[in-house]
Amino acid sequence: MVAGNLPQHVGIIMDGNGRWAKRRHKPRAFGHNAGMEAMINIVKRARELEIHYITVYALSTENLKNRPREELDELFNLLRKYFGNHVKELHKNGAKVRVIGDLEPLPADVKQLLEDGEKNSPPNGEFTLTFAINYGGRDEIARAAELLRAEGIEITEDTLSKKLYTNGLPDPDLIIRTGGEVRLSNFLLWQSAYAELYFTPVLFPDFTPAEFDKAVKEFSHRTRRFGGI
Numbered sequence: 424m425v426a427g428n429l430p431q432h433v434g435i436i437m438d439g440n441g442r443w444a445k446r447r448h449k450p451r452a453f454g455h456n457a458g459m460e461a462m463i464n465i466v467k468r469a470r471e472l473e474i475h476y477i478t479v480y481a482l483s484t485e486n487l488k489n490r491p492r493e494e495l496d497e498l499f500n501l502l503r504k505y506f507g508n509h510v511k512e513l514h515k516n517g518a519k520v521r522v523i524g525d526l527e528p529l530p531a532d533v534k535q536l537l538e539d540g541e542k543n544s545p546p547n548g549e550f551t552l553t554f555a556i557n558y559g560g561r562d563e564i565a566r567a568a569e570l571l572r573a574e575g576i577e578i579t580e581d582t583l584s585k586k587l588y589t590n591g592l593p594d595p596d597l598i599i600r601t602g603g604e605v606r607l608s609n610f611l612l613w614q615s616a617y618a619e620l621y622f623t624p625v626l627f628p629d630f631t632p633a634e635f636d637k638a639v640k641e642f643s644h645r646t647r648r649f650g651g652i
């Protein structure tokens with residue numbers, strides 16, 4: 424069990440699906456499928472712990488530009504499958520779904536599914552699962568600044584925050600990256616200013632609820648000073 428301070432919002436960089444599949448001599452899509460299962464289990468665990476926000480990095484702007492077409496198609500198929508089944512269940516269980524990122528370049532049906540997932544969310548859900556899809560932190564900040572400029576609004580931390588995709592979400596308290604790399608890769612750059620970071624070599628399909636508990640436990644022992652003493 425996890426005792427002590429719990430994070431309210433956890434962001435997860437789900438890395439390592441490809442290597443997990445490769446070690447099993449399987450195609451990368453096999454790894455993404457397993458990653459999807461892992462993600463579903465983590466969301467369940469987060470709800471048990473009464474963590475209120477989970478944000479997953481499902482596809483970066485760089486992934487969309489640089490991954491082969493076939494792999495992107497597999498990821499879109501996974502989304503089609505997931506949004507068909509699990510998202511409705513999340514809604515029934517009082518969870519909201521949110522999507523952050525530029526949905527314009529996605530296949531029209533996927534874009535529609537994602538938008539419907541957001542639109543059909545219960546208004547007062549006590550848990551929010553946010554998918555970062557074709558998301559990039561720099562792109563998000565540049566867009567927000569451009570919106571403010573176009574509207575003639577002064578740029579301050581407060582006005583800019585409100586124009587980010589994440590408007591209305593609290594900043595993440597904890598960011599987890601699986602798969603052994605020790606970097607943020609353009610994920611929630613603005614919002615992670617005071618987040619605690621947790622890196623693990625565990626590949627995402629092996630990131631079980633027990634591994635998630637470890638990260639949350641480590642968070643609960645850290646002292647956050649937010650620039651104070």
Ligand code: FPP
Pocket residue numbers: 437438439440441442443451455456458459462480481482486498501502505554602627
């Ligand atoms: C990174 O692993 C993972 C991704 C680019 C996709 C993450 C997607 C899922 C976990 C599937 C479930 C979620 C949705 C919403 C479709 P990688 O492929 O970069 O792995 P590697 O670093 O081992 O090559």
